[in-house]
Every structure is written in C-alpha cells, then in structure tokens.
Amino acid sequence: MTDPHHLAADDWPALSGGTAGPAALRPLLEEVLAALSAGAQRRGGPIAAGRPAEAADRVRAALADATGPAALARLTELLAHGGADPADPACAAHLHCPPLAVAAAADLAVSALNPSQDSWDQAPAATALERELLAELAALVGFDPAGSAGVLTSGGTESNLMGLMLARDRRLGPDVELDGVPPGVRPRILASQAAHFSVQRAAALLGLGERAVRAVPVDRTLRMDPAALAEALAATAREGAVPVAVVATAGTTDTGAIDPLGPVADLASRYGAWLHVDAAYGGGALFSDRLSPLLAGVERADSVSLDWHKLGWQPAAAGVFLVRRAETYASLARRAVYLNPADDEEAGYPSLLGLSLRTTRRPDAFKLAVTLRTLGRAGLGRMVDRCHELALAAAELVRAEPALELHCDPVLTTVVFRYLPTGTAGSAVDPAAADRINAELRRELLRTGRAVVGRTELPAPAHSSNAAGLVRLKLTLLNPRTTPSDLADLLAAVVRAGRRVEQSS
C-alpha cells in the first residue's frame, strides 16, 4: 500500500521542462555562465599548465568538496579551468571546433525538453525537423532530396560504420551469420592508407575482420592514388575476393586531402563495390563556393559521412549519415511494438527508429537547423573560407621560418609541419631525434599551458618498417577569430619549445 501523505509531497528538485522549467533554469544558467567565466580566467590560455596527474588531482579535489547546491558552480568552474578551449587561438590541435554561441544556446533547448527521436510521440516537431534538415543536406551533397535518406549520428565513426554495414548486407545478405557465409567468400574493403581508423574498427565490429581492409597507397599529400586503387581492385578480383566497399576520404584528418572522387566512383562502379565517402571533415567545404569544387563526385557516393562538429561549429555531436538511394537503407528496418507499431504507421505516425543504430536519440539536428537559419550557407561558407585562408597564411609563416619544415600545402584548414633541430636546416636531419624532439616539444607546450598543437605520424613508406622521421606537428584551424598575428605567436612558441627541448636533452 502507498502512503498518500508522502505522495502529496511536492518538494522535489526542479525540472527543466514544463511551464515552470524556464524560471527554474534561469538562476542555474547564471551560475553556469559565472563559473565558465571564472574558469576561463583562471585557465588564462588554451589549457591549464601542468601534467595530467595534476589535472586529475584537481578533479578529485573538486568532486570531494562539491556537494549540494554548490556542486553546479564548483564543477562547471573545474570543467572550464581544466578544459582545452578551442575558442582560444592557441588551441589548434584537433578537429575540435569552438562552437557558435547560437548553436550552444540551441542545444540548451534540446537538453531542457529532452525529446527523443526513437518514436514520434517523444519528439513530434523534432521528427519532422530532422527530415527537413536531412533533405537540405542531401541537396547540399548533390543527392536527390526526395530519393535519398539519412539520419543524425554521433559522428564520422558511427556514420562510417553504417555505410559499411549497408555495404556488407548488400553483398553478403541482410542477416549475415558467421557460420552461414560460404568459406570461399572473402570480403574486402578498400580504403586509402590515410583513411580514418574507424574503417578498420567498423570492419572488426561488423565481423568482417580488420584484415578485410586493404590499404591503398597515397601520394605525399595523403591523397589516394587512383591507379593504386585500380590495381587493388584488380588484385581483389584475381584472388576471387569480394570488393564489398570502397571508402574514399574527403578530408583526411591530418592533411585534409580529398581523394579523387570521380575516378574512385568510376572504379567502385566498375567492380560493383559500394562507395562510401567519409566527408566528416571535408563536408564543411560544401558551404564554400570556393572550396566545394574539391568535392566534385561526392554526389555519386552510395553513402556519405558528414560531421558538423568539425567544420560546422556545432557542439558535439552533430554527425550526419546520408545514403543516395533510400531503398538501399534496408538493414535497419525494424518494428518494435512499443515504439512503431504497424497500425500507428498506417495512421500517419512517422518513425525514424529504423534509420538509426541508436534507440534513444537526442535531436542533434536542432542546433544545426538553428545555425543554418541564423547564418545561412553563405555565412558558414565565409567561416570555412576564413579558416582555409588562415591555413594558407600559417603555411607561409612555416615556409618563412628556417626552424620549421612544411609537409605540404594546406588543402582545407590544417597545416602539417615539423620542427627542425638546430643546425639541421639545409642539412640531413637525424630522423629519430627529430621525431623525439617534435613529440616532446608538443608535450612541453601542453605542460606550460602555452599551446595545444596537434601531433601525428605520416604513413610509413611501402616496403619500410622504419617509422622514424614520420612524426609531424599539426595546426587544425577552426577558429575564424584567429588572426595572422596569433598564428605567428603560435609558431614562435613552437620554435621556442623546440629549442628548450633540445637544450634540456
């Protein structure tokens, strides 16, 4: 039996929804803004100085003394103080963008209302809004909005997985069983050496095995060589293996290289392979009249990954997965009697359930729709162009600095380079020493709180097991408010850190 007296109590913690939600949120949001401000000031730069262990100690201390109503402000200040803030021009390591204020504000509406897109009756407006937004994005890619389909995802990794899942199911049947595939069927996925590691991960998850992925050689800019793809597909055919999919990258993580989409589409088509284009980074170029020609051919893809939390200034997550022909989206069709019963669909209640790998799903489309309506494609295109120009400017600065070596011209908004140890300008560099010094100077910049720059390694050349001399530094420029003078400061800090590391080693 229940206790009616207890049930009458109404001193429960405030909720964010309903008519009372906004008034309950207002003072809490004011606390958040004050704490964000205090944390950013205390940080005083792109990242707090110190080693990871010190950052972890600060977290433990804050968790130990944050209790009751003070917890929100205490932990928010911790998050801001202990963050790596992409809104600081010296934070330029990753495809980790500074969000637009309008996108972050729109995301609050989503948090407060908590719609979930696994059924219409948890998200009536958000369901329709996602479909409208996807049609606009399909048109941006060059797909027929009426014939294509898609869904918001957690990012390129999930989108790449979905593309490869559809490819697998088309070639090997919609309900593959490990024990049901004839032993002679050897599935192959062809992707460039510089393709994202999520391709291997997807192959493993899908039961195809990482070894199903064949790495196609790239040129110096990390762009797929179409002749090498042709040879790899011919070899697949010769061994009687099945070319399940070709993955083309439109914007590699490091150099921003865009594979030659037209020739790749021709080859995929000739061999009957699904063409998935990973445009998680490069998709942002579609906003720019100047850069969008780089993606010519993307409209021939069977499926595409786009990430607006990269070159789109959205808080994570804002991934998009699109397929050119909606009828190829069959694998996920699903009936759940508590979410999308047949009679509800017949009565006109739409369901997005069968489009996503997830069930509960936050409407990440909302912030993107608000951003697109606020700035327009042209406004976002100007931001893309600005970041591209910053990359060109940074490359010029690198070229002009004898202590630095540019790897290749920027394609999108990244610059790959390395520090040359003293005295090596113009002469041979000890590859192992250069690698060690570049890796260490990056950590030195982190420890001193001066800068967050990227670090990567170039793919090892074919027929070589020697990986020395491959470490590179990277600026990923996603902040349109960064100035050429900020870039000069950042590169000067890199050179100074290189000198310090050399002197102390």
Next chain:
Amino acid sequence: MTDPHHLAADDWPALSGGTAGPAALRPLLEEVLAALSAGAQRRGGPIAAGRPAEAADRVRAALADATGPAALARLTELLAHGGADPADPACAAHLHCPPLAVAAAADLAVSALNPSQDSWDQAPAATALERELLAELAALVGFDPAGSAGVLTSGGTESNLMGLMLARDRRLGPDVELDGVPPGVRPRILASQAAHFSVQRAAALLGLGERAVRAVPVDRTLRMDPAALAEALAATAREGAVPVAVVATAGTTDTGAIDPLGPVADLASRYGAWLHVDAAYGGGALFSDRLSPLLAGVERADSVSLDWHKLGWQPAAAGVFLVRRAETYASLARRAVYLNPADDEEAGYPSLLGLSLRTTRRPDAFKLAVTLRTLGRAGLGRMVDRCHELALAAAELVRAEPALELHCDPVLTTVVFRYLPTGTAGSAVDPAAADRINAELRRELLRTGRAVVGRTELPAPAHSSNAAGLVRLKLTLLNPRTTPSDLADLLAAVVRAGRRVEQSS
C-alpha cells in the same frame, strides 16, 4: 596568396567558449528561456493537439520564415510547442524522463566548452572526471572499482552492442573474419522473449545474425524463467553450438521485470557464456535502498548497461557501459597516431579512445556527476521510490476501474493495462476488437493533445501465431512531481477516449 585586409576582419559570429563566451551566451539563453516558456504555454498540455501532418506543416512553416537573428527564438518556440513534454504529468508513455534543471544547466557547460573525450588534450578535466564517475558507478553496481572499466555511451543499445562484441571476440577471437570462422561454429546468444530489440540488432551488426539470438520464455510479468534458460543452454550444447552470451534484463521496457540474476549468473557460468545484464532501465533502482535488492546478482555480470536518461533524470544521452574485469575490455584497444601515440601515454597522458566505439565524444559524465553531487545517491533514491509509489498507486486505480484491466503488479515505475470495451467487464473480450480499440484510443489521446500514454504488445504465447488480444497500454512514471490526482485524471481520460472510440467505430 592571402588577403591580409580580409584576414584582419573580426566581425565573426560569437563563439560560446573563451572569456568572451559567457557574455555572448547570456542574451541568447534569455531568448531560449522566453521561447521555451512561450512554446510550453502555447502547447498547454503534454503534447500539441493535431495529427502528425499538422505538426510537420508547422515545422516547415517555421523553417521557412526563421532567418537571421530571429531563428533561435522562432525554432525554440517550435520545438517547445511541438514537443511531447515529459515534465507534464499526462506525458507518461516512454522511458523518456523529464530532466532535472540542474542536469540541463550542467549540459550547457558541456555544449559551450565542447570537450571531446577521444584525446586528453581535448578534454583534460573531463577525462579524469569520467574515470572518477565510472569508479563510483562500478561501486554502485557492486564491481571492484579498481579492477573494472567502463565508458559513457549513447544508451542501452550501444552498451548492449559493446557487451555482445566483447562476448563475441572472447569466444570467436579478437579479429573475427566472416570467412575465417570454421563452418561448424554456430554462435548463440540467449536472451528472454522480453529482452530489448537491441540484442537482435547487435547480433545482426556483429555479423552473428539475428537468428543467433534464442528467445528464452518468460512468465506473465515478462521475467525470464530460469528453468527455460537451463533448457535452452542444454539444447545449445546438444546441437554443438557455442553459447557466446546470456543477456539478462534488469527492467524490461514494458513491465520493468527483472530476470532472476543469481540463477542466470549460475547458468551462464556453468556453460562458459559471457553474462551481460541490460539494466538500462532497472539500474535506477540501485539508487534506492528499497528497490536495489531486486538487482541482487548484477555484481556477477561480465558487463552491464545503465542509462541515466531513463531512471536518472538526465537529458539524453547518459548511457554507461561497465565491465567487471578491465582485462576483458581488449577488443577496442587502439592506437591512433594523431590521438594517443605511445610516447604520450608513456609520458602520463591518459587516453579513453580505446574504451569507446565512438571517436569524438561529448562528456556526458559531467551532467551526471553534477547531479550526483547535488542530490546524492539518497536524493535520487527518493525520486526512484516516489516514481515506484506512483506506479503502485496507478495500479490500484486501474484495479478499481471496471473499464480497465491490469496486466500485472508494477515492478519498477511502469503500469501495463488495457481498456475493456463496454459490456465486456466480467465477460469475454473480443481480442481483435480490444486491440484495435486500445491502439486507436491512444492515438485519440495524442490527436486531442490530452495525454501521451504508452502502447505495447505482450509476447505471443508459445505455439501460437495469433497476436490478437496482446495490445496493452502503459504508463511509464518518471516524474516525481506527478500526483495521485494526476494519475486519476490520466486514467479517466483513457476511459473516456475508449468510450469515444467505441461510439465512433
């Protein structure tokens, strides 16, 4: 060449981060709060009246006229007006909770700063905070915090996928290839008839095939019958198939039934099967001293799914995946040279990359950490108990109403029942007519904007292809501010809608 004049421009849209972010956000957040308020008032109830096509028309109209700085307010009002608001006591269909205001406010800090957990240098504090939170949650489940491991996920569907992936890789090797598994190996996953559909979906995604999932019979409350599991495992052994995993459900979506975890753990152990416990819903009971004994045995699981966007009052997503023994978490270990190079890890920079299926990853742990510190386990436990009491009260009201039929006693916070067509109380019900009327009365409540109640179907009895008479209605009670009087109103609305549907058919 770049244009220095253009590069000097600084009239870019405001960002949410940095020291200037809070000031830029403040007026935008005020717009959001005003629009949320206006939208909720215009909605005037749990959901706006009308058919889905009308809701979609409103979305198209708003998207057509929302441009420039007015877009944020216009679209936020649309989202609120066109939402199904779980903070309204008459919105009680799904495991779709009304978020706590403090959790939504904490989520704003995450959106504004945009940390990403795929590398330490995108999220220094958030990296340490996630690890601390996971240790606390491991202790809550009964795992050894020092020996276990875990990660935040997008929800139970992803967590269930991860559990089954680890199970597959343990039994079939870490890099399964479809053509590499001996033809005689027939993997099997055993889960109850009432297990979440994401188990089938995971089996398909993992290349095991949906047919690898064997449905173990349940009792009337949808609880797994341990004798039936024993028989299913014995049958698997007899046919020489491999019992890869047993999935136990702690909180079925409909009845909240919790499988007998101790006996299931004994059986899984006897047959060498991985035990995954899907506690996406029932995990909330761990906050409650009164209800947590229902989950006794969960500490024996190899892996567990928990969702704090269900019985935890977080905005989506707030899923958690835990494994009892960290060393079994091998499948995802991964080195990406631009994210977690070996020398950085040796220098003390931790990486969460190898724990998640995602790469970019929003720190969903933050809002949950703030909530736990604000309310404590006891505060959340009181909310869980309150919702449980509401379910008991609703069940009593259903029992007292001759036009309604209770399916079974509530276990957690749901009530499954149906409307009995007029004149059938005490006499035989035409099963097909009852199904049609129950399904239609739910849509009638949606169309009139009076209530959002759940609808489901009971599993068909074994040896029967007749699914009529299985449609049920459901209240999922997740709002502690709901009162018994609200419940009486809601059930009265169900009865009135049933009468109207009968009269008009």
